[in-house]
Amino acid sequence: MHKFLSRTALATLALTIGTEAMATEWNVSLWGKRRAFTEHVEKLAELVEERSGGDFTLNISYGGLSTNRENLDGISIGAFEMAQFCAGYHPDKNPSITVLELPFLGVQSLEQEVKISQALYEHPAAVEDLARWNATLLMPSPLPQYNLVGMGDAPQTLDDFEGLSVRATGGIGAAMETIGAVPTSMSATEVRQAMDSGVVSAVSFAPHAHMAFGTIEIGEWWTTNLNPGTVNCPVVVNSDALADLSDENREALMGSVDDALDHYVTFYNEKTMAAWGPALDERGIERVTFGDEEINAFREAAADPAAAAWIEENTERGLPAQELYDFVTGMIAEGN
Template identity: 80%
Template sequence: MRKLMNRTAIAALSLAFATEAMATEWNVSLWGKRRAFTEHVEKLAELVSEKTNGEFTLNISYGGLSKNKENLDGISIGAFEMAQFCAGYHRDKNPSITVLELPFLGVSSLQQEIEMSLAVYQHPAVVADLARWNATLLMPSPLPQYNLVGVGDAPTMLEDFEGLTVRATGGIGAAMETIGAVPTSMSASEVRQALDSGIVKAVSFAPHAHMSFGTVENGAWWTTNLNPGTVNCPVVVNTDALNDLPDDQREALLGSVDEALDYYVDFYETKTMDAWGPALDERGIERITFSDEEVAAFKDAAAAPAAQAWIEDNTARGLPAQELYDLVTGMIAAQSK
C-alpha cells in the first residue's frame, strides 16, 4: 500500500510539473492607458487565454516595462515578448514600414489600413528589416486620418500654418513642413505638457488620442479635413519567443489576430467616434474646415515630394523602396475602383 501511495504521489507531482512546464506567460509592453488604440491587444490576450484554457497568458503593462520609443529595443534583447510601437518614433530602426506613413496616400477606412499594412508586413524586405531586431510583425493598429487640435488663433488658410509649432511625426510632420509649420516629434505621453506650456501650438493625433492624452482639455480648435495621413503602429513579438511556443499556443496566438482586429475596428468606429463629436461640443472647440482648393493645394505641396524623397532615401539604404511604394499605392488604387 505504501509503495502504491508513493507511486501515486510521484505520478501526481510529475503531472503537476508537466502542466506547469506547459504554461506560458508573455509580458507585453504598451504605454499610456487602456484605450481604443490598445483594444486589439487586450482582445488578443482574452482570446489566447480562452483558447488555451489559461495555459498561455499575455501580461499587459502600460509603461511598466519600457518607454514607448524603446519598445523595439526591448523586443530585440528579449526583455519582453510582445510590444507596440509607432514607426515614426524611430524611422531609422524600421525604415521599410514608414512607407505606410507617407502623407496623402488616400486610405479611406480602417479595414483598408489593415489590409495594406498586412501586405507590407509580409513583404520579404520588411520581414528582413524587422528581423534585425529579432522582431516578427504580428498585427497593425489601424488609425484614421490625423487632424490637429490647437490653441491660440485658429488657422483658416494654409498660409496661417507658417511658423506654427506642431507635434507631428513621420510623414505627417514632413507634410506640415511643406506649408510652413514647424513639426516636432515627441511621444504621445509628452504632448499634453508640451501643449499646455506652449512648446507646441497644435498636436496631430487621431481622435482617440486627442481624448486619451488630454489635448482637448485646453484645445481651442480642431481641423476637420486636413487629413494629411496617419501613423503606423504595429504590434510585434520576439521571434525567438514565437518560435519557442508549443504548436497549439502558437496557433492560438496567430489564429486570434483577425478576430482581435475585427473587434478593434468595431470598437473604434462605434465607441470612439461616437464620443468624439460630443467631446468637442462639451468643450466649445471650434471646428475648422478647409476648402477643397486648400486641401488640394496641401496635397500637391506635400504628397509627391515626400514620396520621391522616401523612395530615394530608402533605395540608398538598400531597400526595394519603389517596389514597396508601388505595393501600397497599387492596393489603394485597386480598392478605390
C-alpha cells in the first residue's frame, strides 16, 4: 500500500510538473509606469491569460528588462518576447515606420491612427524592415497630436520659439526647427531631469505623458493647438517566439489585439483627456492658442520640406520611401 501511494504521488507530481512545463510565459519590456500609453498591453495580458485558460501569460516589466531605447535590440536577441518602443528613439533602426512621425500628416483621431498604423505595419517594406531585428509588428500605441509644456515666458507668436530648447523627437523635432527652436531628442524617462536642470525649457508630449512624467509639475504654459505631429510607438514580438507558439496560444494572442486596442482608445478618450483640463487648471498652467494664420504658416514651413527630406533619405537607404509616403497620405486623404 505504501509503495502504491508513493508511486501514485510520484505520478501526480510528474504530471503536475509536465503541465507546468507546457505553460507558456512571455516577458514584456515596457518603461515608466502603468499609464494610458500601456493600457493596451495590460489589457492584452489579461485577455491572453483568460482566452488561453491560463496556459499563456504575459509578464509585464516596467524598466526591469531593458531601457526604452534598447527594447528593439532586446527583441532581436530574444532577451524577452514582447516590447514597446518609439520609432523616433532610433529612426535608423526602423526607418519604414517613421513615415508616421512626419509633421502635419493630418490624422484626426486615435481610431484613424490605429487603422493607418496597422495597415502600414502589414506593408511588405515595414515587415522586411523590422524582420532585420527578428521582430514582428503586433499593434500600435495610438497617440493624439503632441503639444508643448514649457517654463518661463509663454510664447505669444511663433517667433518666440527662436532659440528655445525643446525636447522633441522625429518629425516633431524637424518641425520645431523650422520655427527656430532647438530640438533635443531624449527618451520620456529623461525629460523631467532635463527640465529641472535647464537642459530643455519645453517638452513635446501627448497629454498622458505630460502627466505621467511630471512636466506639468514645473511647467507654466501649454500650447493648445500647435499640433506638429505625433510619434509612433509599436508593440513588437520576437518572431521566433511567435512562430513557436501553439496554434491555440497564437490565436489567443492575435485574436486579442483588436479588443486590447479598443480598450486603449476608450481609456484614452474617456479618462485621460477628461483629466487633462482639470490637471492644467489645478496647477495654474497658462493655455497658449495660436491664430490660424500662424498655424498655417507653421504647417507650410514644416510639412513639405520634412516629407521631401524623409523621402530622399530613405530612398537612399533602399526603402520604397515615396511609396510608403503615398500609402499613408493616401489613406488619410480618403478619410481612412
